[in-house]
Amino acid sequence: MPGSTPSTFHSRESTVGTGETGTAVEAVGLRKSYKDRPVLDGLDLRVERGTVFALLGPNGAGKTTTVRVLATLTPPDGGSARVAGYDVVAERARVRRAISLTGQYAAVDDLQTGAENLRMMARLSGLSRRAARRRAAELLERFGLDDAGGRRAGTYSGGMRRRLDLAAGLVGKPEVVFLDEPTTGLDPRSRQELWQAVRDLAAGGAAVFLTTQYLEEADQLADRVAVMDGGRVVAEGTAESLKSRVAGHRLDLVATGAEAYGRLAERAGALVSGTTLTRPGTAPCGTSLTGPGTAPTGTTTPAGPRTASSEPALRHSPGDLTLGLPTDGTAPQVRALLDALDPGGTDIARFSLHTATLDDVFLTLTGTPSSTASTTATTAATTASEETSRV
Secondary structure, three states: OOOOOOOOOOOOOOOOOOOOOOEEEEEEEEEEEEOOEEEEEEEEEEEEOOOEEEEEOOOOOOHHHHHHHHOOOOOOOEEEEEEOOEEOOOOHHHHHHHEEEEOOOOOOOOOOEHHHHHHHHHHHOOOOHHHHHHHHHHHHHHOOOHHHOOOEHHHOOHHHHHHHHHHHHOOOOOOEEEEEOOOOOOOHHHHHHHHHHHHHHHHOOOEEEEEOOOHHHHHHHOOEEEEEEOOEEEEEEOHHHHHHHHOOEEEEEEEOOHHHHHHHHHHHHHHHOOOOOEOOOOOEOOOOOOOOOOOOOOOOOOOOOOOOOOOOOOEEEHHHOEEEEEEOOOHHHHHHHHHHHOOOOOOEEEEEEEEOOHHHHHHHHHOOOOHHHHHHHHHHHHHHHHHHOOO
16 A cells, blocks of 8 residues: 555566467556565556557656666566566566666767667677678668768767667667657757667667657657656556547637636636536526546536546646536537637637647546656655665
């Protein structure tokens, strides 16, 4: 339980990594705490070979700790995990030989050329001089760096450094590639280039485990997306299935002024909470929002507790007087919402209808990170460096 003394880790058998299942990564009930603060609280996940798996979550959700445990950099306190068919505790050395880990910042030697960086990594991996040169040349060409291979890495652009870093991690042809926020700080063009490299990795049969703060990145790359909050996976599926789970569309309203925005926000909040709105001088309009766990369109929401994973999220942007609401996108519901939110026809200047995005999924499923989560993230970052030297 959260806050309790960590239990002893017990390895359990799994079918991970077998040709029958095609599973590259599997975690069951993973737990990890830092100084009595739970970071992973019974985490379950599975990643198939030849796919890109994206792990999303707010700061402090446990994303980086998950990667550290799966990459054998941090031992778990409980649960089990297997990567490429090997137990992350009992068979740590075998896991390390089967994986590649690329962090948020490029770890290349700026004083060496791109080719020298790759040859060095190849030699450290046990390849002969001739094999190391051949492998370095293959990777430089694969990542579009063959023309720059003779230049010092310190002269590379940010995108080139990230590609070189990723290439260095592929010297040993890993089965599982962990990418922890790999496009942090990259310009749009460099990000697109790295995205294509990730797609090529999955197409070649590797499993790519991606953590990212860019929801567009997960939308573009991932075959499956998991949303993490409070140390657990709270939702998982394809990007499209998660969007449809939250809401098919989003109705954005622009208010005529600050006071009008306040009235719209108040009425929208009432709709989300299931409160029946009443137009002046009329009977209750009976309009409500439809989202996961809510009643169908045109009915009020039954009383009862609501959770972050089931509440339709409003998107507040008072600075530009814009309010976003989930909707099924049908004309009857849109008309009903407009009538219910602006019965006098004076508060809404204009509106637009959009397909739901992963931003909507993220906000609905995770809500606002708590102060506890932020403190946990800071504690984890401090303690992680201490543990690295011990594993």
